[in-house]
Amino acid sequence: MTGLHSPEVSVLETTDVYSHLDPAALRHADSLKWTLYGEDVIPMWVADMDYPVAPAILNALQDRLTRGLGYPQLMGDPLLTRLIQEKAATQGLTDLPAEGVALLPGVVPGIFAAVHALTAPGDGVLTMLPVYHPFHLSINDQRRVVQAAALKDSGTRWEIDWEALEGAVTPSTRLMLLCHPHNPTGRVWNAEELGKLRDFALKHNLYVCSDELHADLSFADALFESFAADPRVRGRTVTLTGPCKAFNTAGLGIGAMLSHDAALIKRLKTAVGGLMGHPSALSITMWQAALQEGGPWLAETVAYLRGNRDLLQAFLAERFPYIKSYAVESTYLAWLDVRSHPHAGDIQQVLLEQARVAIHNGPVFAPDPQKADYQGFIRVNFATSRALLTEALERMAGVLGGDVE
Ligand SMILES: Cc1ncc(COP(=O)(O)O)c(C=O)c1O
Known part of the structure; x- marks a missing residue:
């Protein structure tokens, strides 16, 4: 066999x-x-x-092991950056500058970095409930305030409760943590919902951190659309992505933060400084192979x-x-x-x-x-x-x- x-x-x-x-x-x-x-x-x-x-990933990893395992291109691997830019463009993040792509050792560190860099202790951070638990850890552990709006059960699916979302915002709200696709309800926010979310972020002058880690696992026929596909919100959004859910590679640990505003990426990097670490050589090879051949x-x-x-x-x-x-x-x-x-x-x-x-x-x-x-x-x-x-x-x-x- x-x-x-x-x-x-x-x-x-x-x-x-x-x-x-x-x-x-x-x-x-x-x-x-x-x-x-x-x-x-x-x-x-x-x-x-x-x-x-x-198999394509396994082959690439085996090949990578035949070379040394010294420092990889940890300032920003040019090939991986280009592949991520190309992939992001298919999801609406067109014209992403190379300086707007920064590798992470995983997506969760990116969530923590966004909360740390874009808010101060005591500031409010919006989430929608229920949600993947590190969203709340990143807020609570860093002494920011969770401002949560529960999703509502419409009888046919889980939906954003716009009244609850409006009700959760206060003058101290700085950031919205969005999970798109949404873990655990499995919703992919549709064009209408994304439009309303963008209007909402603009109205309340919020930064948005959009965790799009599950984007490649969509069962819908429609192409996945990133929150920051709309130029109106690009300057205030950090998108988080990575290969680990779609390619089952969580043990290798890698992700990326993306923004059309390179200054925003710099702000996140500076805020966490040397605490962030860098992705491993094998994880970079793995993600390249996933994007090229997966x-x-x-x-x-x-x-x-x-x-x-x-x-x-x-x-x-x-x-x-x-x-x-x-x-x-x-x-x-x-x-x-x-x-x-x-x-x-x-x-x-x-x-x-x-x-x-x-x-x-x-x-x-x-x-x-x-x-x-x-x-x-x-x-x-x-x-x-x-x-x-x-x-x-x-x-x-x-x-x-x-x-x-
Ligand atoms: C929405 C979401 N973000 C992030 C992660 C974890 O990402 P990482 O392992 O790259 O830190 C998960 C894992 O299930 C997840 O569901």
Whole structure:
């Protein structure tokens, strides 16, 4: 059999491998996802995919290892910068200057840097709830003030609550942290919503940090549009991007901050100075390969993930009529509202201890997890084989049952 890692492997064989994942091999001591909980637990929590890295990336890494591992082009790798500029242009960030591209050791450091550079202690920073938890850590840990507006459930999808957003702004608000596509609801903000968000940022004179890390995992036919695609907001926006979600390379750690205003990038760099560190040589090689050769692999992977998303939604509709969840438009993370179940109050423990399935608990996605906002919601990572996904859902059904009183 041709191994996934051989250079000549076809993309169809790639997704065939996804259908035959071996939990024993995945449960390697290297993997946080597979080792945090017990041996018999199916892990559907942290946002890694269970799939091997793209052959093009593996080949590039192997080739890179044949050369020395001295300092890479850490002042700004010219090839990677150009590839990032080209990629950004396809998402509406046309004419991005090379000085407006700065590499990061990961996207989360970019979130922290944006909060640090663009606000002062005591300033307000806007977020929309629920959201990926480092958004709130970056505000709370740096003694800024979370000003959160909850998204609203329209009955067909999660939407921005414009009144709540207006209500959350104060004269001390300096920055809006946007998650686009949105983790954990899987929304990709559409053209109308992006237009309103831009008007909102202009009206309140806000900086915007738009975390677009999941942009390449979109299931929609429409091309992904960056928040800063509109020239009106380019001077006030830092866009964060990276390869780790689409190419499953979080262990290599790299990202980039982008802005049409090179001075804004300089401001972020200066504010964090030597604390930021630099990306590794292997991560730079990996991202180059992903951008140059990873397209077909990514298309196959997204198609496979779309199938998993549909399997999940169909299973939920048929077997868990009391769970509310909308098909995600991007990401491999589904946001499930299980509040009507009698075990809503201890859903994570019940699923872990009885179903042996590990999920992310709702309160993690609120500013103060101790307050238990979003208790009864769970985030489920469906980037695994259909067999493992089905097994996890069957286990959940066995414990939660098909009906609630
Ligand atoms: C929206 C978002 N931003 C950032 C990250 C993490 O990025 P990194 O590992 O590059 O710091 C994640 C990881 O799941 C994420 O979902």
